[in-house]
Amino acid sequence: MKKSEWSDRELEELLMQMPKIKDHRNPRDIYQNLSLKRRKTKSWLLPSLATAAALLLFFILVPKLMDGAHSSSDKQAEITSFNTEIKDADQKKNSTFAMDKGEPSSKEKAQSGTPKNEVMTASTVKTAIYADDVGNGKVLTYWIPDPQGQILIPVSTVVTTSDNESWLTLYNENMANLKEEEWGLTDFYPLNVTMSVNSDHTTIQVDAPLNHQYGQGSTNETNFINVINKDISSNSDIKKVKFSTNGEPGIELGNFGNKQEIDINAVKNHGYFFYYPTGSDVPFLTPSTTIYTDINKALDAMKTDQTELGLTGSLSPLLPISGVSITDKTLVLSFKGNTTLQNNQMTVSAFEALLLTAKDFGLEKVVVKDSPILQLGPFDLTKENQVPVAPNLRSIQ
Template sequence: MANHPIDENHLEKLLRNMPKITDSRNAENIYWSVQTKMNKKTKNKKLIFIPVLSVLAVVIAFILISPVFLQQDHQESKSMDVSSRKDAVVMSAAKQKAQPKKTEKASANINAVQSANDQISKTAIYKEDLGKNNVFTYGVFTKDAVVVPVSVLALKENTDWVTQYKKIAGSLAKKMPSLDNYLPLHGDMKYDAATKKMHIIIEKKDIPSITELFQLNLDSIIQYSFAYQDVKKVDFSDENGNPIEIGELGEVTSKDINKTPHTAFYLYTSGDGEDYLLPTDEKFSNLQAALEAMKTKPDDFHHPVIGQDLSIKVNEENADQATVQFTKNVQLENEKNPMDMIEAILLTAKNFGYSSIQFENIEPLQWNGFDFSKPVEVPLAPNRINIE
């Protein structure tokens, strides 16, 4: 378009020449149409604006409220976790609490089985064991160089008991090498039944082979070997009938066998794990004092066989039979080594010259071959072993 200056007359002329525009609608219709369009625009703007505000409000609310919910959720989760852990601990504790009972019960059952299997056998030899057998007892060394009495039950043979005694000593030496130095094996033995004297003959050539250990324990060996035999005295000579001299001991004199030494028996366990009932050398004035002493350990080798909590009263009015009364009822199954206790008491009573013991306040009355409802005879000899 050319850039001409505006002429009002010319402009007016142009406007007049333009086509005329007419509207057949009346004024009211035109107003309603305009108003409707305006309302529609306003409504659309509100519909668009309100969702935006709603979303914004939700976002703000979420930002403000979510920490609270998160914290509560964390606390609840933590609480549930702690609660779960507490429940787990309680359940675990309950299981653990129940488990020892089961274990203790199993242990008790095992102990009962061990008690029934390991502690029911008598270790001594009794009169009822004899039948067609003879009893032979020997004082021998253990691996700890401790002298213990051991006894063998063997069928009677068509020979005198001294011959069989030596024969068994030879068999026993194969099982217990300490018997290699046993005096009768190096010489001869002669027994006088009338005087009950055992005469041991040691040849001169064998005397130097007698060890110092044997010399120092000669008295114990002789006492243990013949106290349970029908022997009252033991003497020694060489093959010519002359007294013998052994090392530092000098001349070996005759020895009386003490059947009632007033000593107490204890439990001794050798270095190879073998258990023996063994007396000490300590002498006691009466059986009551001896049994009281058997509650404590006198040295490194002898162990107590009567519990410290057991109170015992002994009635020794009868010269042949003593009464051992427990002041409180004793259940043998509850004692640590009941067989050792009973047999040690019986062997100790034998050392005081008693032939039987009446036990009181002890249960059960029938127990592993013992009948405590009546007097119990003391053993013939301690520490039975088998040589087969």
């Protein structure tokens, strides 16, 4: 194209000299004409686009639909198999959760009449160990300090054993498997000592290394002595412990001085309270630090909290209790007039606290009369219930 010989300025002046042209149409008419043009364009384009899209989808999907008609049974089989795998995985997960939370084993559920494919809900968890749970295993109880170091929490487990393994061998082997921090407690095990039974089988020898930590602070050394005492009394009938350091008699414990030996005392007559670790809705059942002269005083104390120790009163879900008596190592309770008893986790835990308290006072069974409900979780309140073997079941193997 030939380049224009007119400059921009010359073109501008030429246009200004041209006569003015006016459009006398109404602006609304102009807008309507423009709108009609746009609508006409769209009305022609949209059907065309839709037809093209439909044809494209038809050619893409027809082969797949024909393949699907031939393989629908195969797909159904794959879905069924996948659902089965998911169900199996969920059952395994629930089984693991149940053991970690202390729920009854599948054997116990079968014995209690629970369908095998039904998982016990959190509202019906038993947290203690009962005679039916033990089987051919061995019950071990470890006492673990709470995070503040104020109280000791008993945690029990059932371990497999052979005929020639002693309780102390199993105790030493399994203490490293405890999950204290996972349970919301102090990381205290394994103990930094060597424990063995003397030849007379009446004394435990506890030998500490030269660099042991148990003399560092009054709380640490008090917990060490109390853990040794409670662990041995809970797992055996041995009545004495002798201490040594690197094979030499005695252990230096600061406030206790050089400790040569202690007598093992199985102190009883406690009431059981709730201790809730951070983030847990299911409490540990924990004995009081106070010793009560009779079970009625223990039960009365269990109605209120002991906030200074982080303990919650455990009997509130069972109240009111109208009568308590003891007959032939059996605790007899009456719930006459109680209209608030509920079948939930809190009440199940409260009943277990009561069972453990009865055990601590040397009783073997608990009988409930006049209960507004007949079944409390896994407990049949129309029958006598045996006290637990040990509190706070946790799986470590």
